[in-house]
Amino acid sequence: MSPPKVLTALVLLTLASALPALAHSGQVTAGGFISGFTHPIQGWDHVAAMVAVGIWGAYLGQPSIWTLPIVFPTIMAFGAALGVADVPVPPVEMMIALSGIVLGLLIVFAVRLPVAAAAVIVGVFAIFHGYAHGQELPNAVSPGIYAVGFVVGTGFLHAAGIGFSLVRGIRFGDYIVRSVGAVICLAGFGFLTGVLS
Amino acid sequence: MRTSLMAAAIWTGSAVAVFADHFGPLKQIKLGAKLVVYNPEILLIAAVSGLLISYWSRRDAVIGFAAFFTGVLLGFPFDYIWQVDVVWLCLLLTMCIGAMAALQLFPPLCVLQGCLGLAGMCCAPLVLLGRYFSQTTVLVVGNFLLTLFLVIFGAFVVCAVIGRYSKQHWWLSVVPRVLASWAVAASIIILSFQLSGHG
Numbered sequence: 043m044s045p046p047k048v049l050t051a052l053v054l055l056t057l058a059s060a061l062p063a064l065a066h067s068g069q070v071t072a073g074g075f076i077s078g079f080t081h082p083i084q085g086w087d088h089v090a091a092m093v094a095v096g097i098w099g100a101y102l103g104q105p106s107i108w109t110l111p112i113v114f115p116t117i118m119a120f121g122a123a124l125g126v127a128d129v130p131v132p133p134v135e136m137m138i139a140l141s142g143i144v145l146g147l148l149i150v151f152a153v154r155l156p157v158a159a160a161a162v163i164v165g166v167f168a169i170f171h172g173y174a175h176g177q178e179l180p181n182a183v184s185p186g187i188y189a190v191g192f193v194v195g196t197g198f199l200h201a202a203g204i205g206f207s208l209v210r211g212i213r214f215g216d217y218i219v220r221s222v223g224a225v226i227c228l229a230g231f232g233f234l235t236g237v238l239s
Numbered sequence: 240m241r242t243s244l245m246a247a248a249i250w251t252g253s254a255v256a257v258f259a260d261h262f263g264p265l266k267q268i269k270l271g272a273k274l275v276v277y278n279p280e281i282l283l284i285a286a287v288s289g290l291l292i293s294y295w296s297r298r299d300a301v302i303g304f305a306a307f308f309t310g311v312l313l314g315f316p317f318d319y320i321w322q323v324d325v326v327w328l329c330l331l332l333t334m335c336i337g338a339m340a341a342l343q344l345f346p347p348l349c350v351l352q353g354c355l356g357l358a359g360m361c362c363a364p365l366v367l368l369g370r371y372f373s374q375t376t377v378l379v380v381g382n383f384l385l386t387l388f389l390v391i392f393g394a395f396v397v398c399a400v401i402g403r404y405s406k407q408h409w410w411l412s413v414v415p416r417v418l419a420s421w422a423v424a425a426s427i428i429i430l431s432f433q434l435s436g437h438g
Contacts, residue, residue: 112417123428189428
């Protein structure tokens with residue numbers, strides 16, 4: 043892989059891991075865009091699944107590399123709508139943890155599925171991630187801005203996953219990416235069993 | 240087109256000037272910008288409108304801008320007269336325009352320009368209802384229009400530049416589609432929030 047691509051991947055990773063330096067963290071941002079943006083980033087169960095979606099999309103290549111980051115936030119929005127309306131759904135936290143396990147395994151084994159099948163898998167899990175966000179929405183100071191923030195935050199996590207996949211271009215890069223898939227899978231087990239929270 | 244714009248401007252001018260001045264000029268200008276920036280519904284519809292316009296030729300793009308702002312100007316007096324809450328229509332339009340851009344399925348141009356006019360018409364009542372109603376002045380409205388224009392023009396320029404360079408980097412061509420889908424997602428959430436009775 044050429045140096046600019048490695049540099050791009052590193053910059054994306056750094057951006058994804060950085061916390062904003064807020065000069066004025068007053069009430070304007072509380073429950074607003076920043077809260078929404080950081081909500082998926084601060085929850086490791088969300089981070090693992092959303093980065094995994096980006097990595098798996100990059101593995102599948104075109105058109106999944108861009109359809110999955112479209113499908114996930116869109117279906118997630120419907121999940122959030124269910125959360126806002128308090129519609130009862132199966133155990134949300136368990137399904138979110140399961141999403142980490144399944145997506146991690148798909149990366150580890152580099153499973154190649156048709157784009158429709160991949161979209162269905164990602165879409166099902168997106169409902170539960172959205173539900174978790176949606177339940178916190180009514181408590182936000184500015185729910186609209188909060189919603190925009192968490193959609194953008196989710197998108198950035200997908201982009202971080204796609205950016206990280208550029209590592210596959212270097213020597214042993216494929217092993218590195220699959221190892222990250224294994225870490226995501228293990229983290230999913232951790233969330234499922236309650237070892238991680 | 241010119242006659243309709245002029246008629247809309249006169250109509251708006253006659254409606255806007257009657258409100259009292261509660262703030263100093265600088266605060267009024269800041270309030271005008273805040274009305275756009277702090278209203279996610281307006282930000283989203285402005286962004287997807289700019290994104291949509293970026294797909295058109297220069298002439299059609301100018302007509303698109305004119306349609307949107309004619310809609311905005313027509314929307315102000317409608318708000319003063321009827322005070323209709325059109326947030327749901329604004330969000331539905333954002334979803335429709337965003338979905339069209341994400342799927343790259345566009346109806347005829349005249350329909351899209353009509354959509355932009357309607358989108359503009361929805362923006363005006365959104366900002367003037369509620370707590371800002373009594374503070375509305377010409378300066379507030381003027382800077383509201385300027386900020387709205389900057390948001391649409393910014394989205395238009397970014398997407399047009401992306402479109403130009405997408406021949407060299409294929410992945411750039413999907414960026415507007417992904418952004419449009421994010422706008423759709425955010426609109427769905429906000430609309431569900433409004434309909435759930437929390438809003």
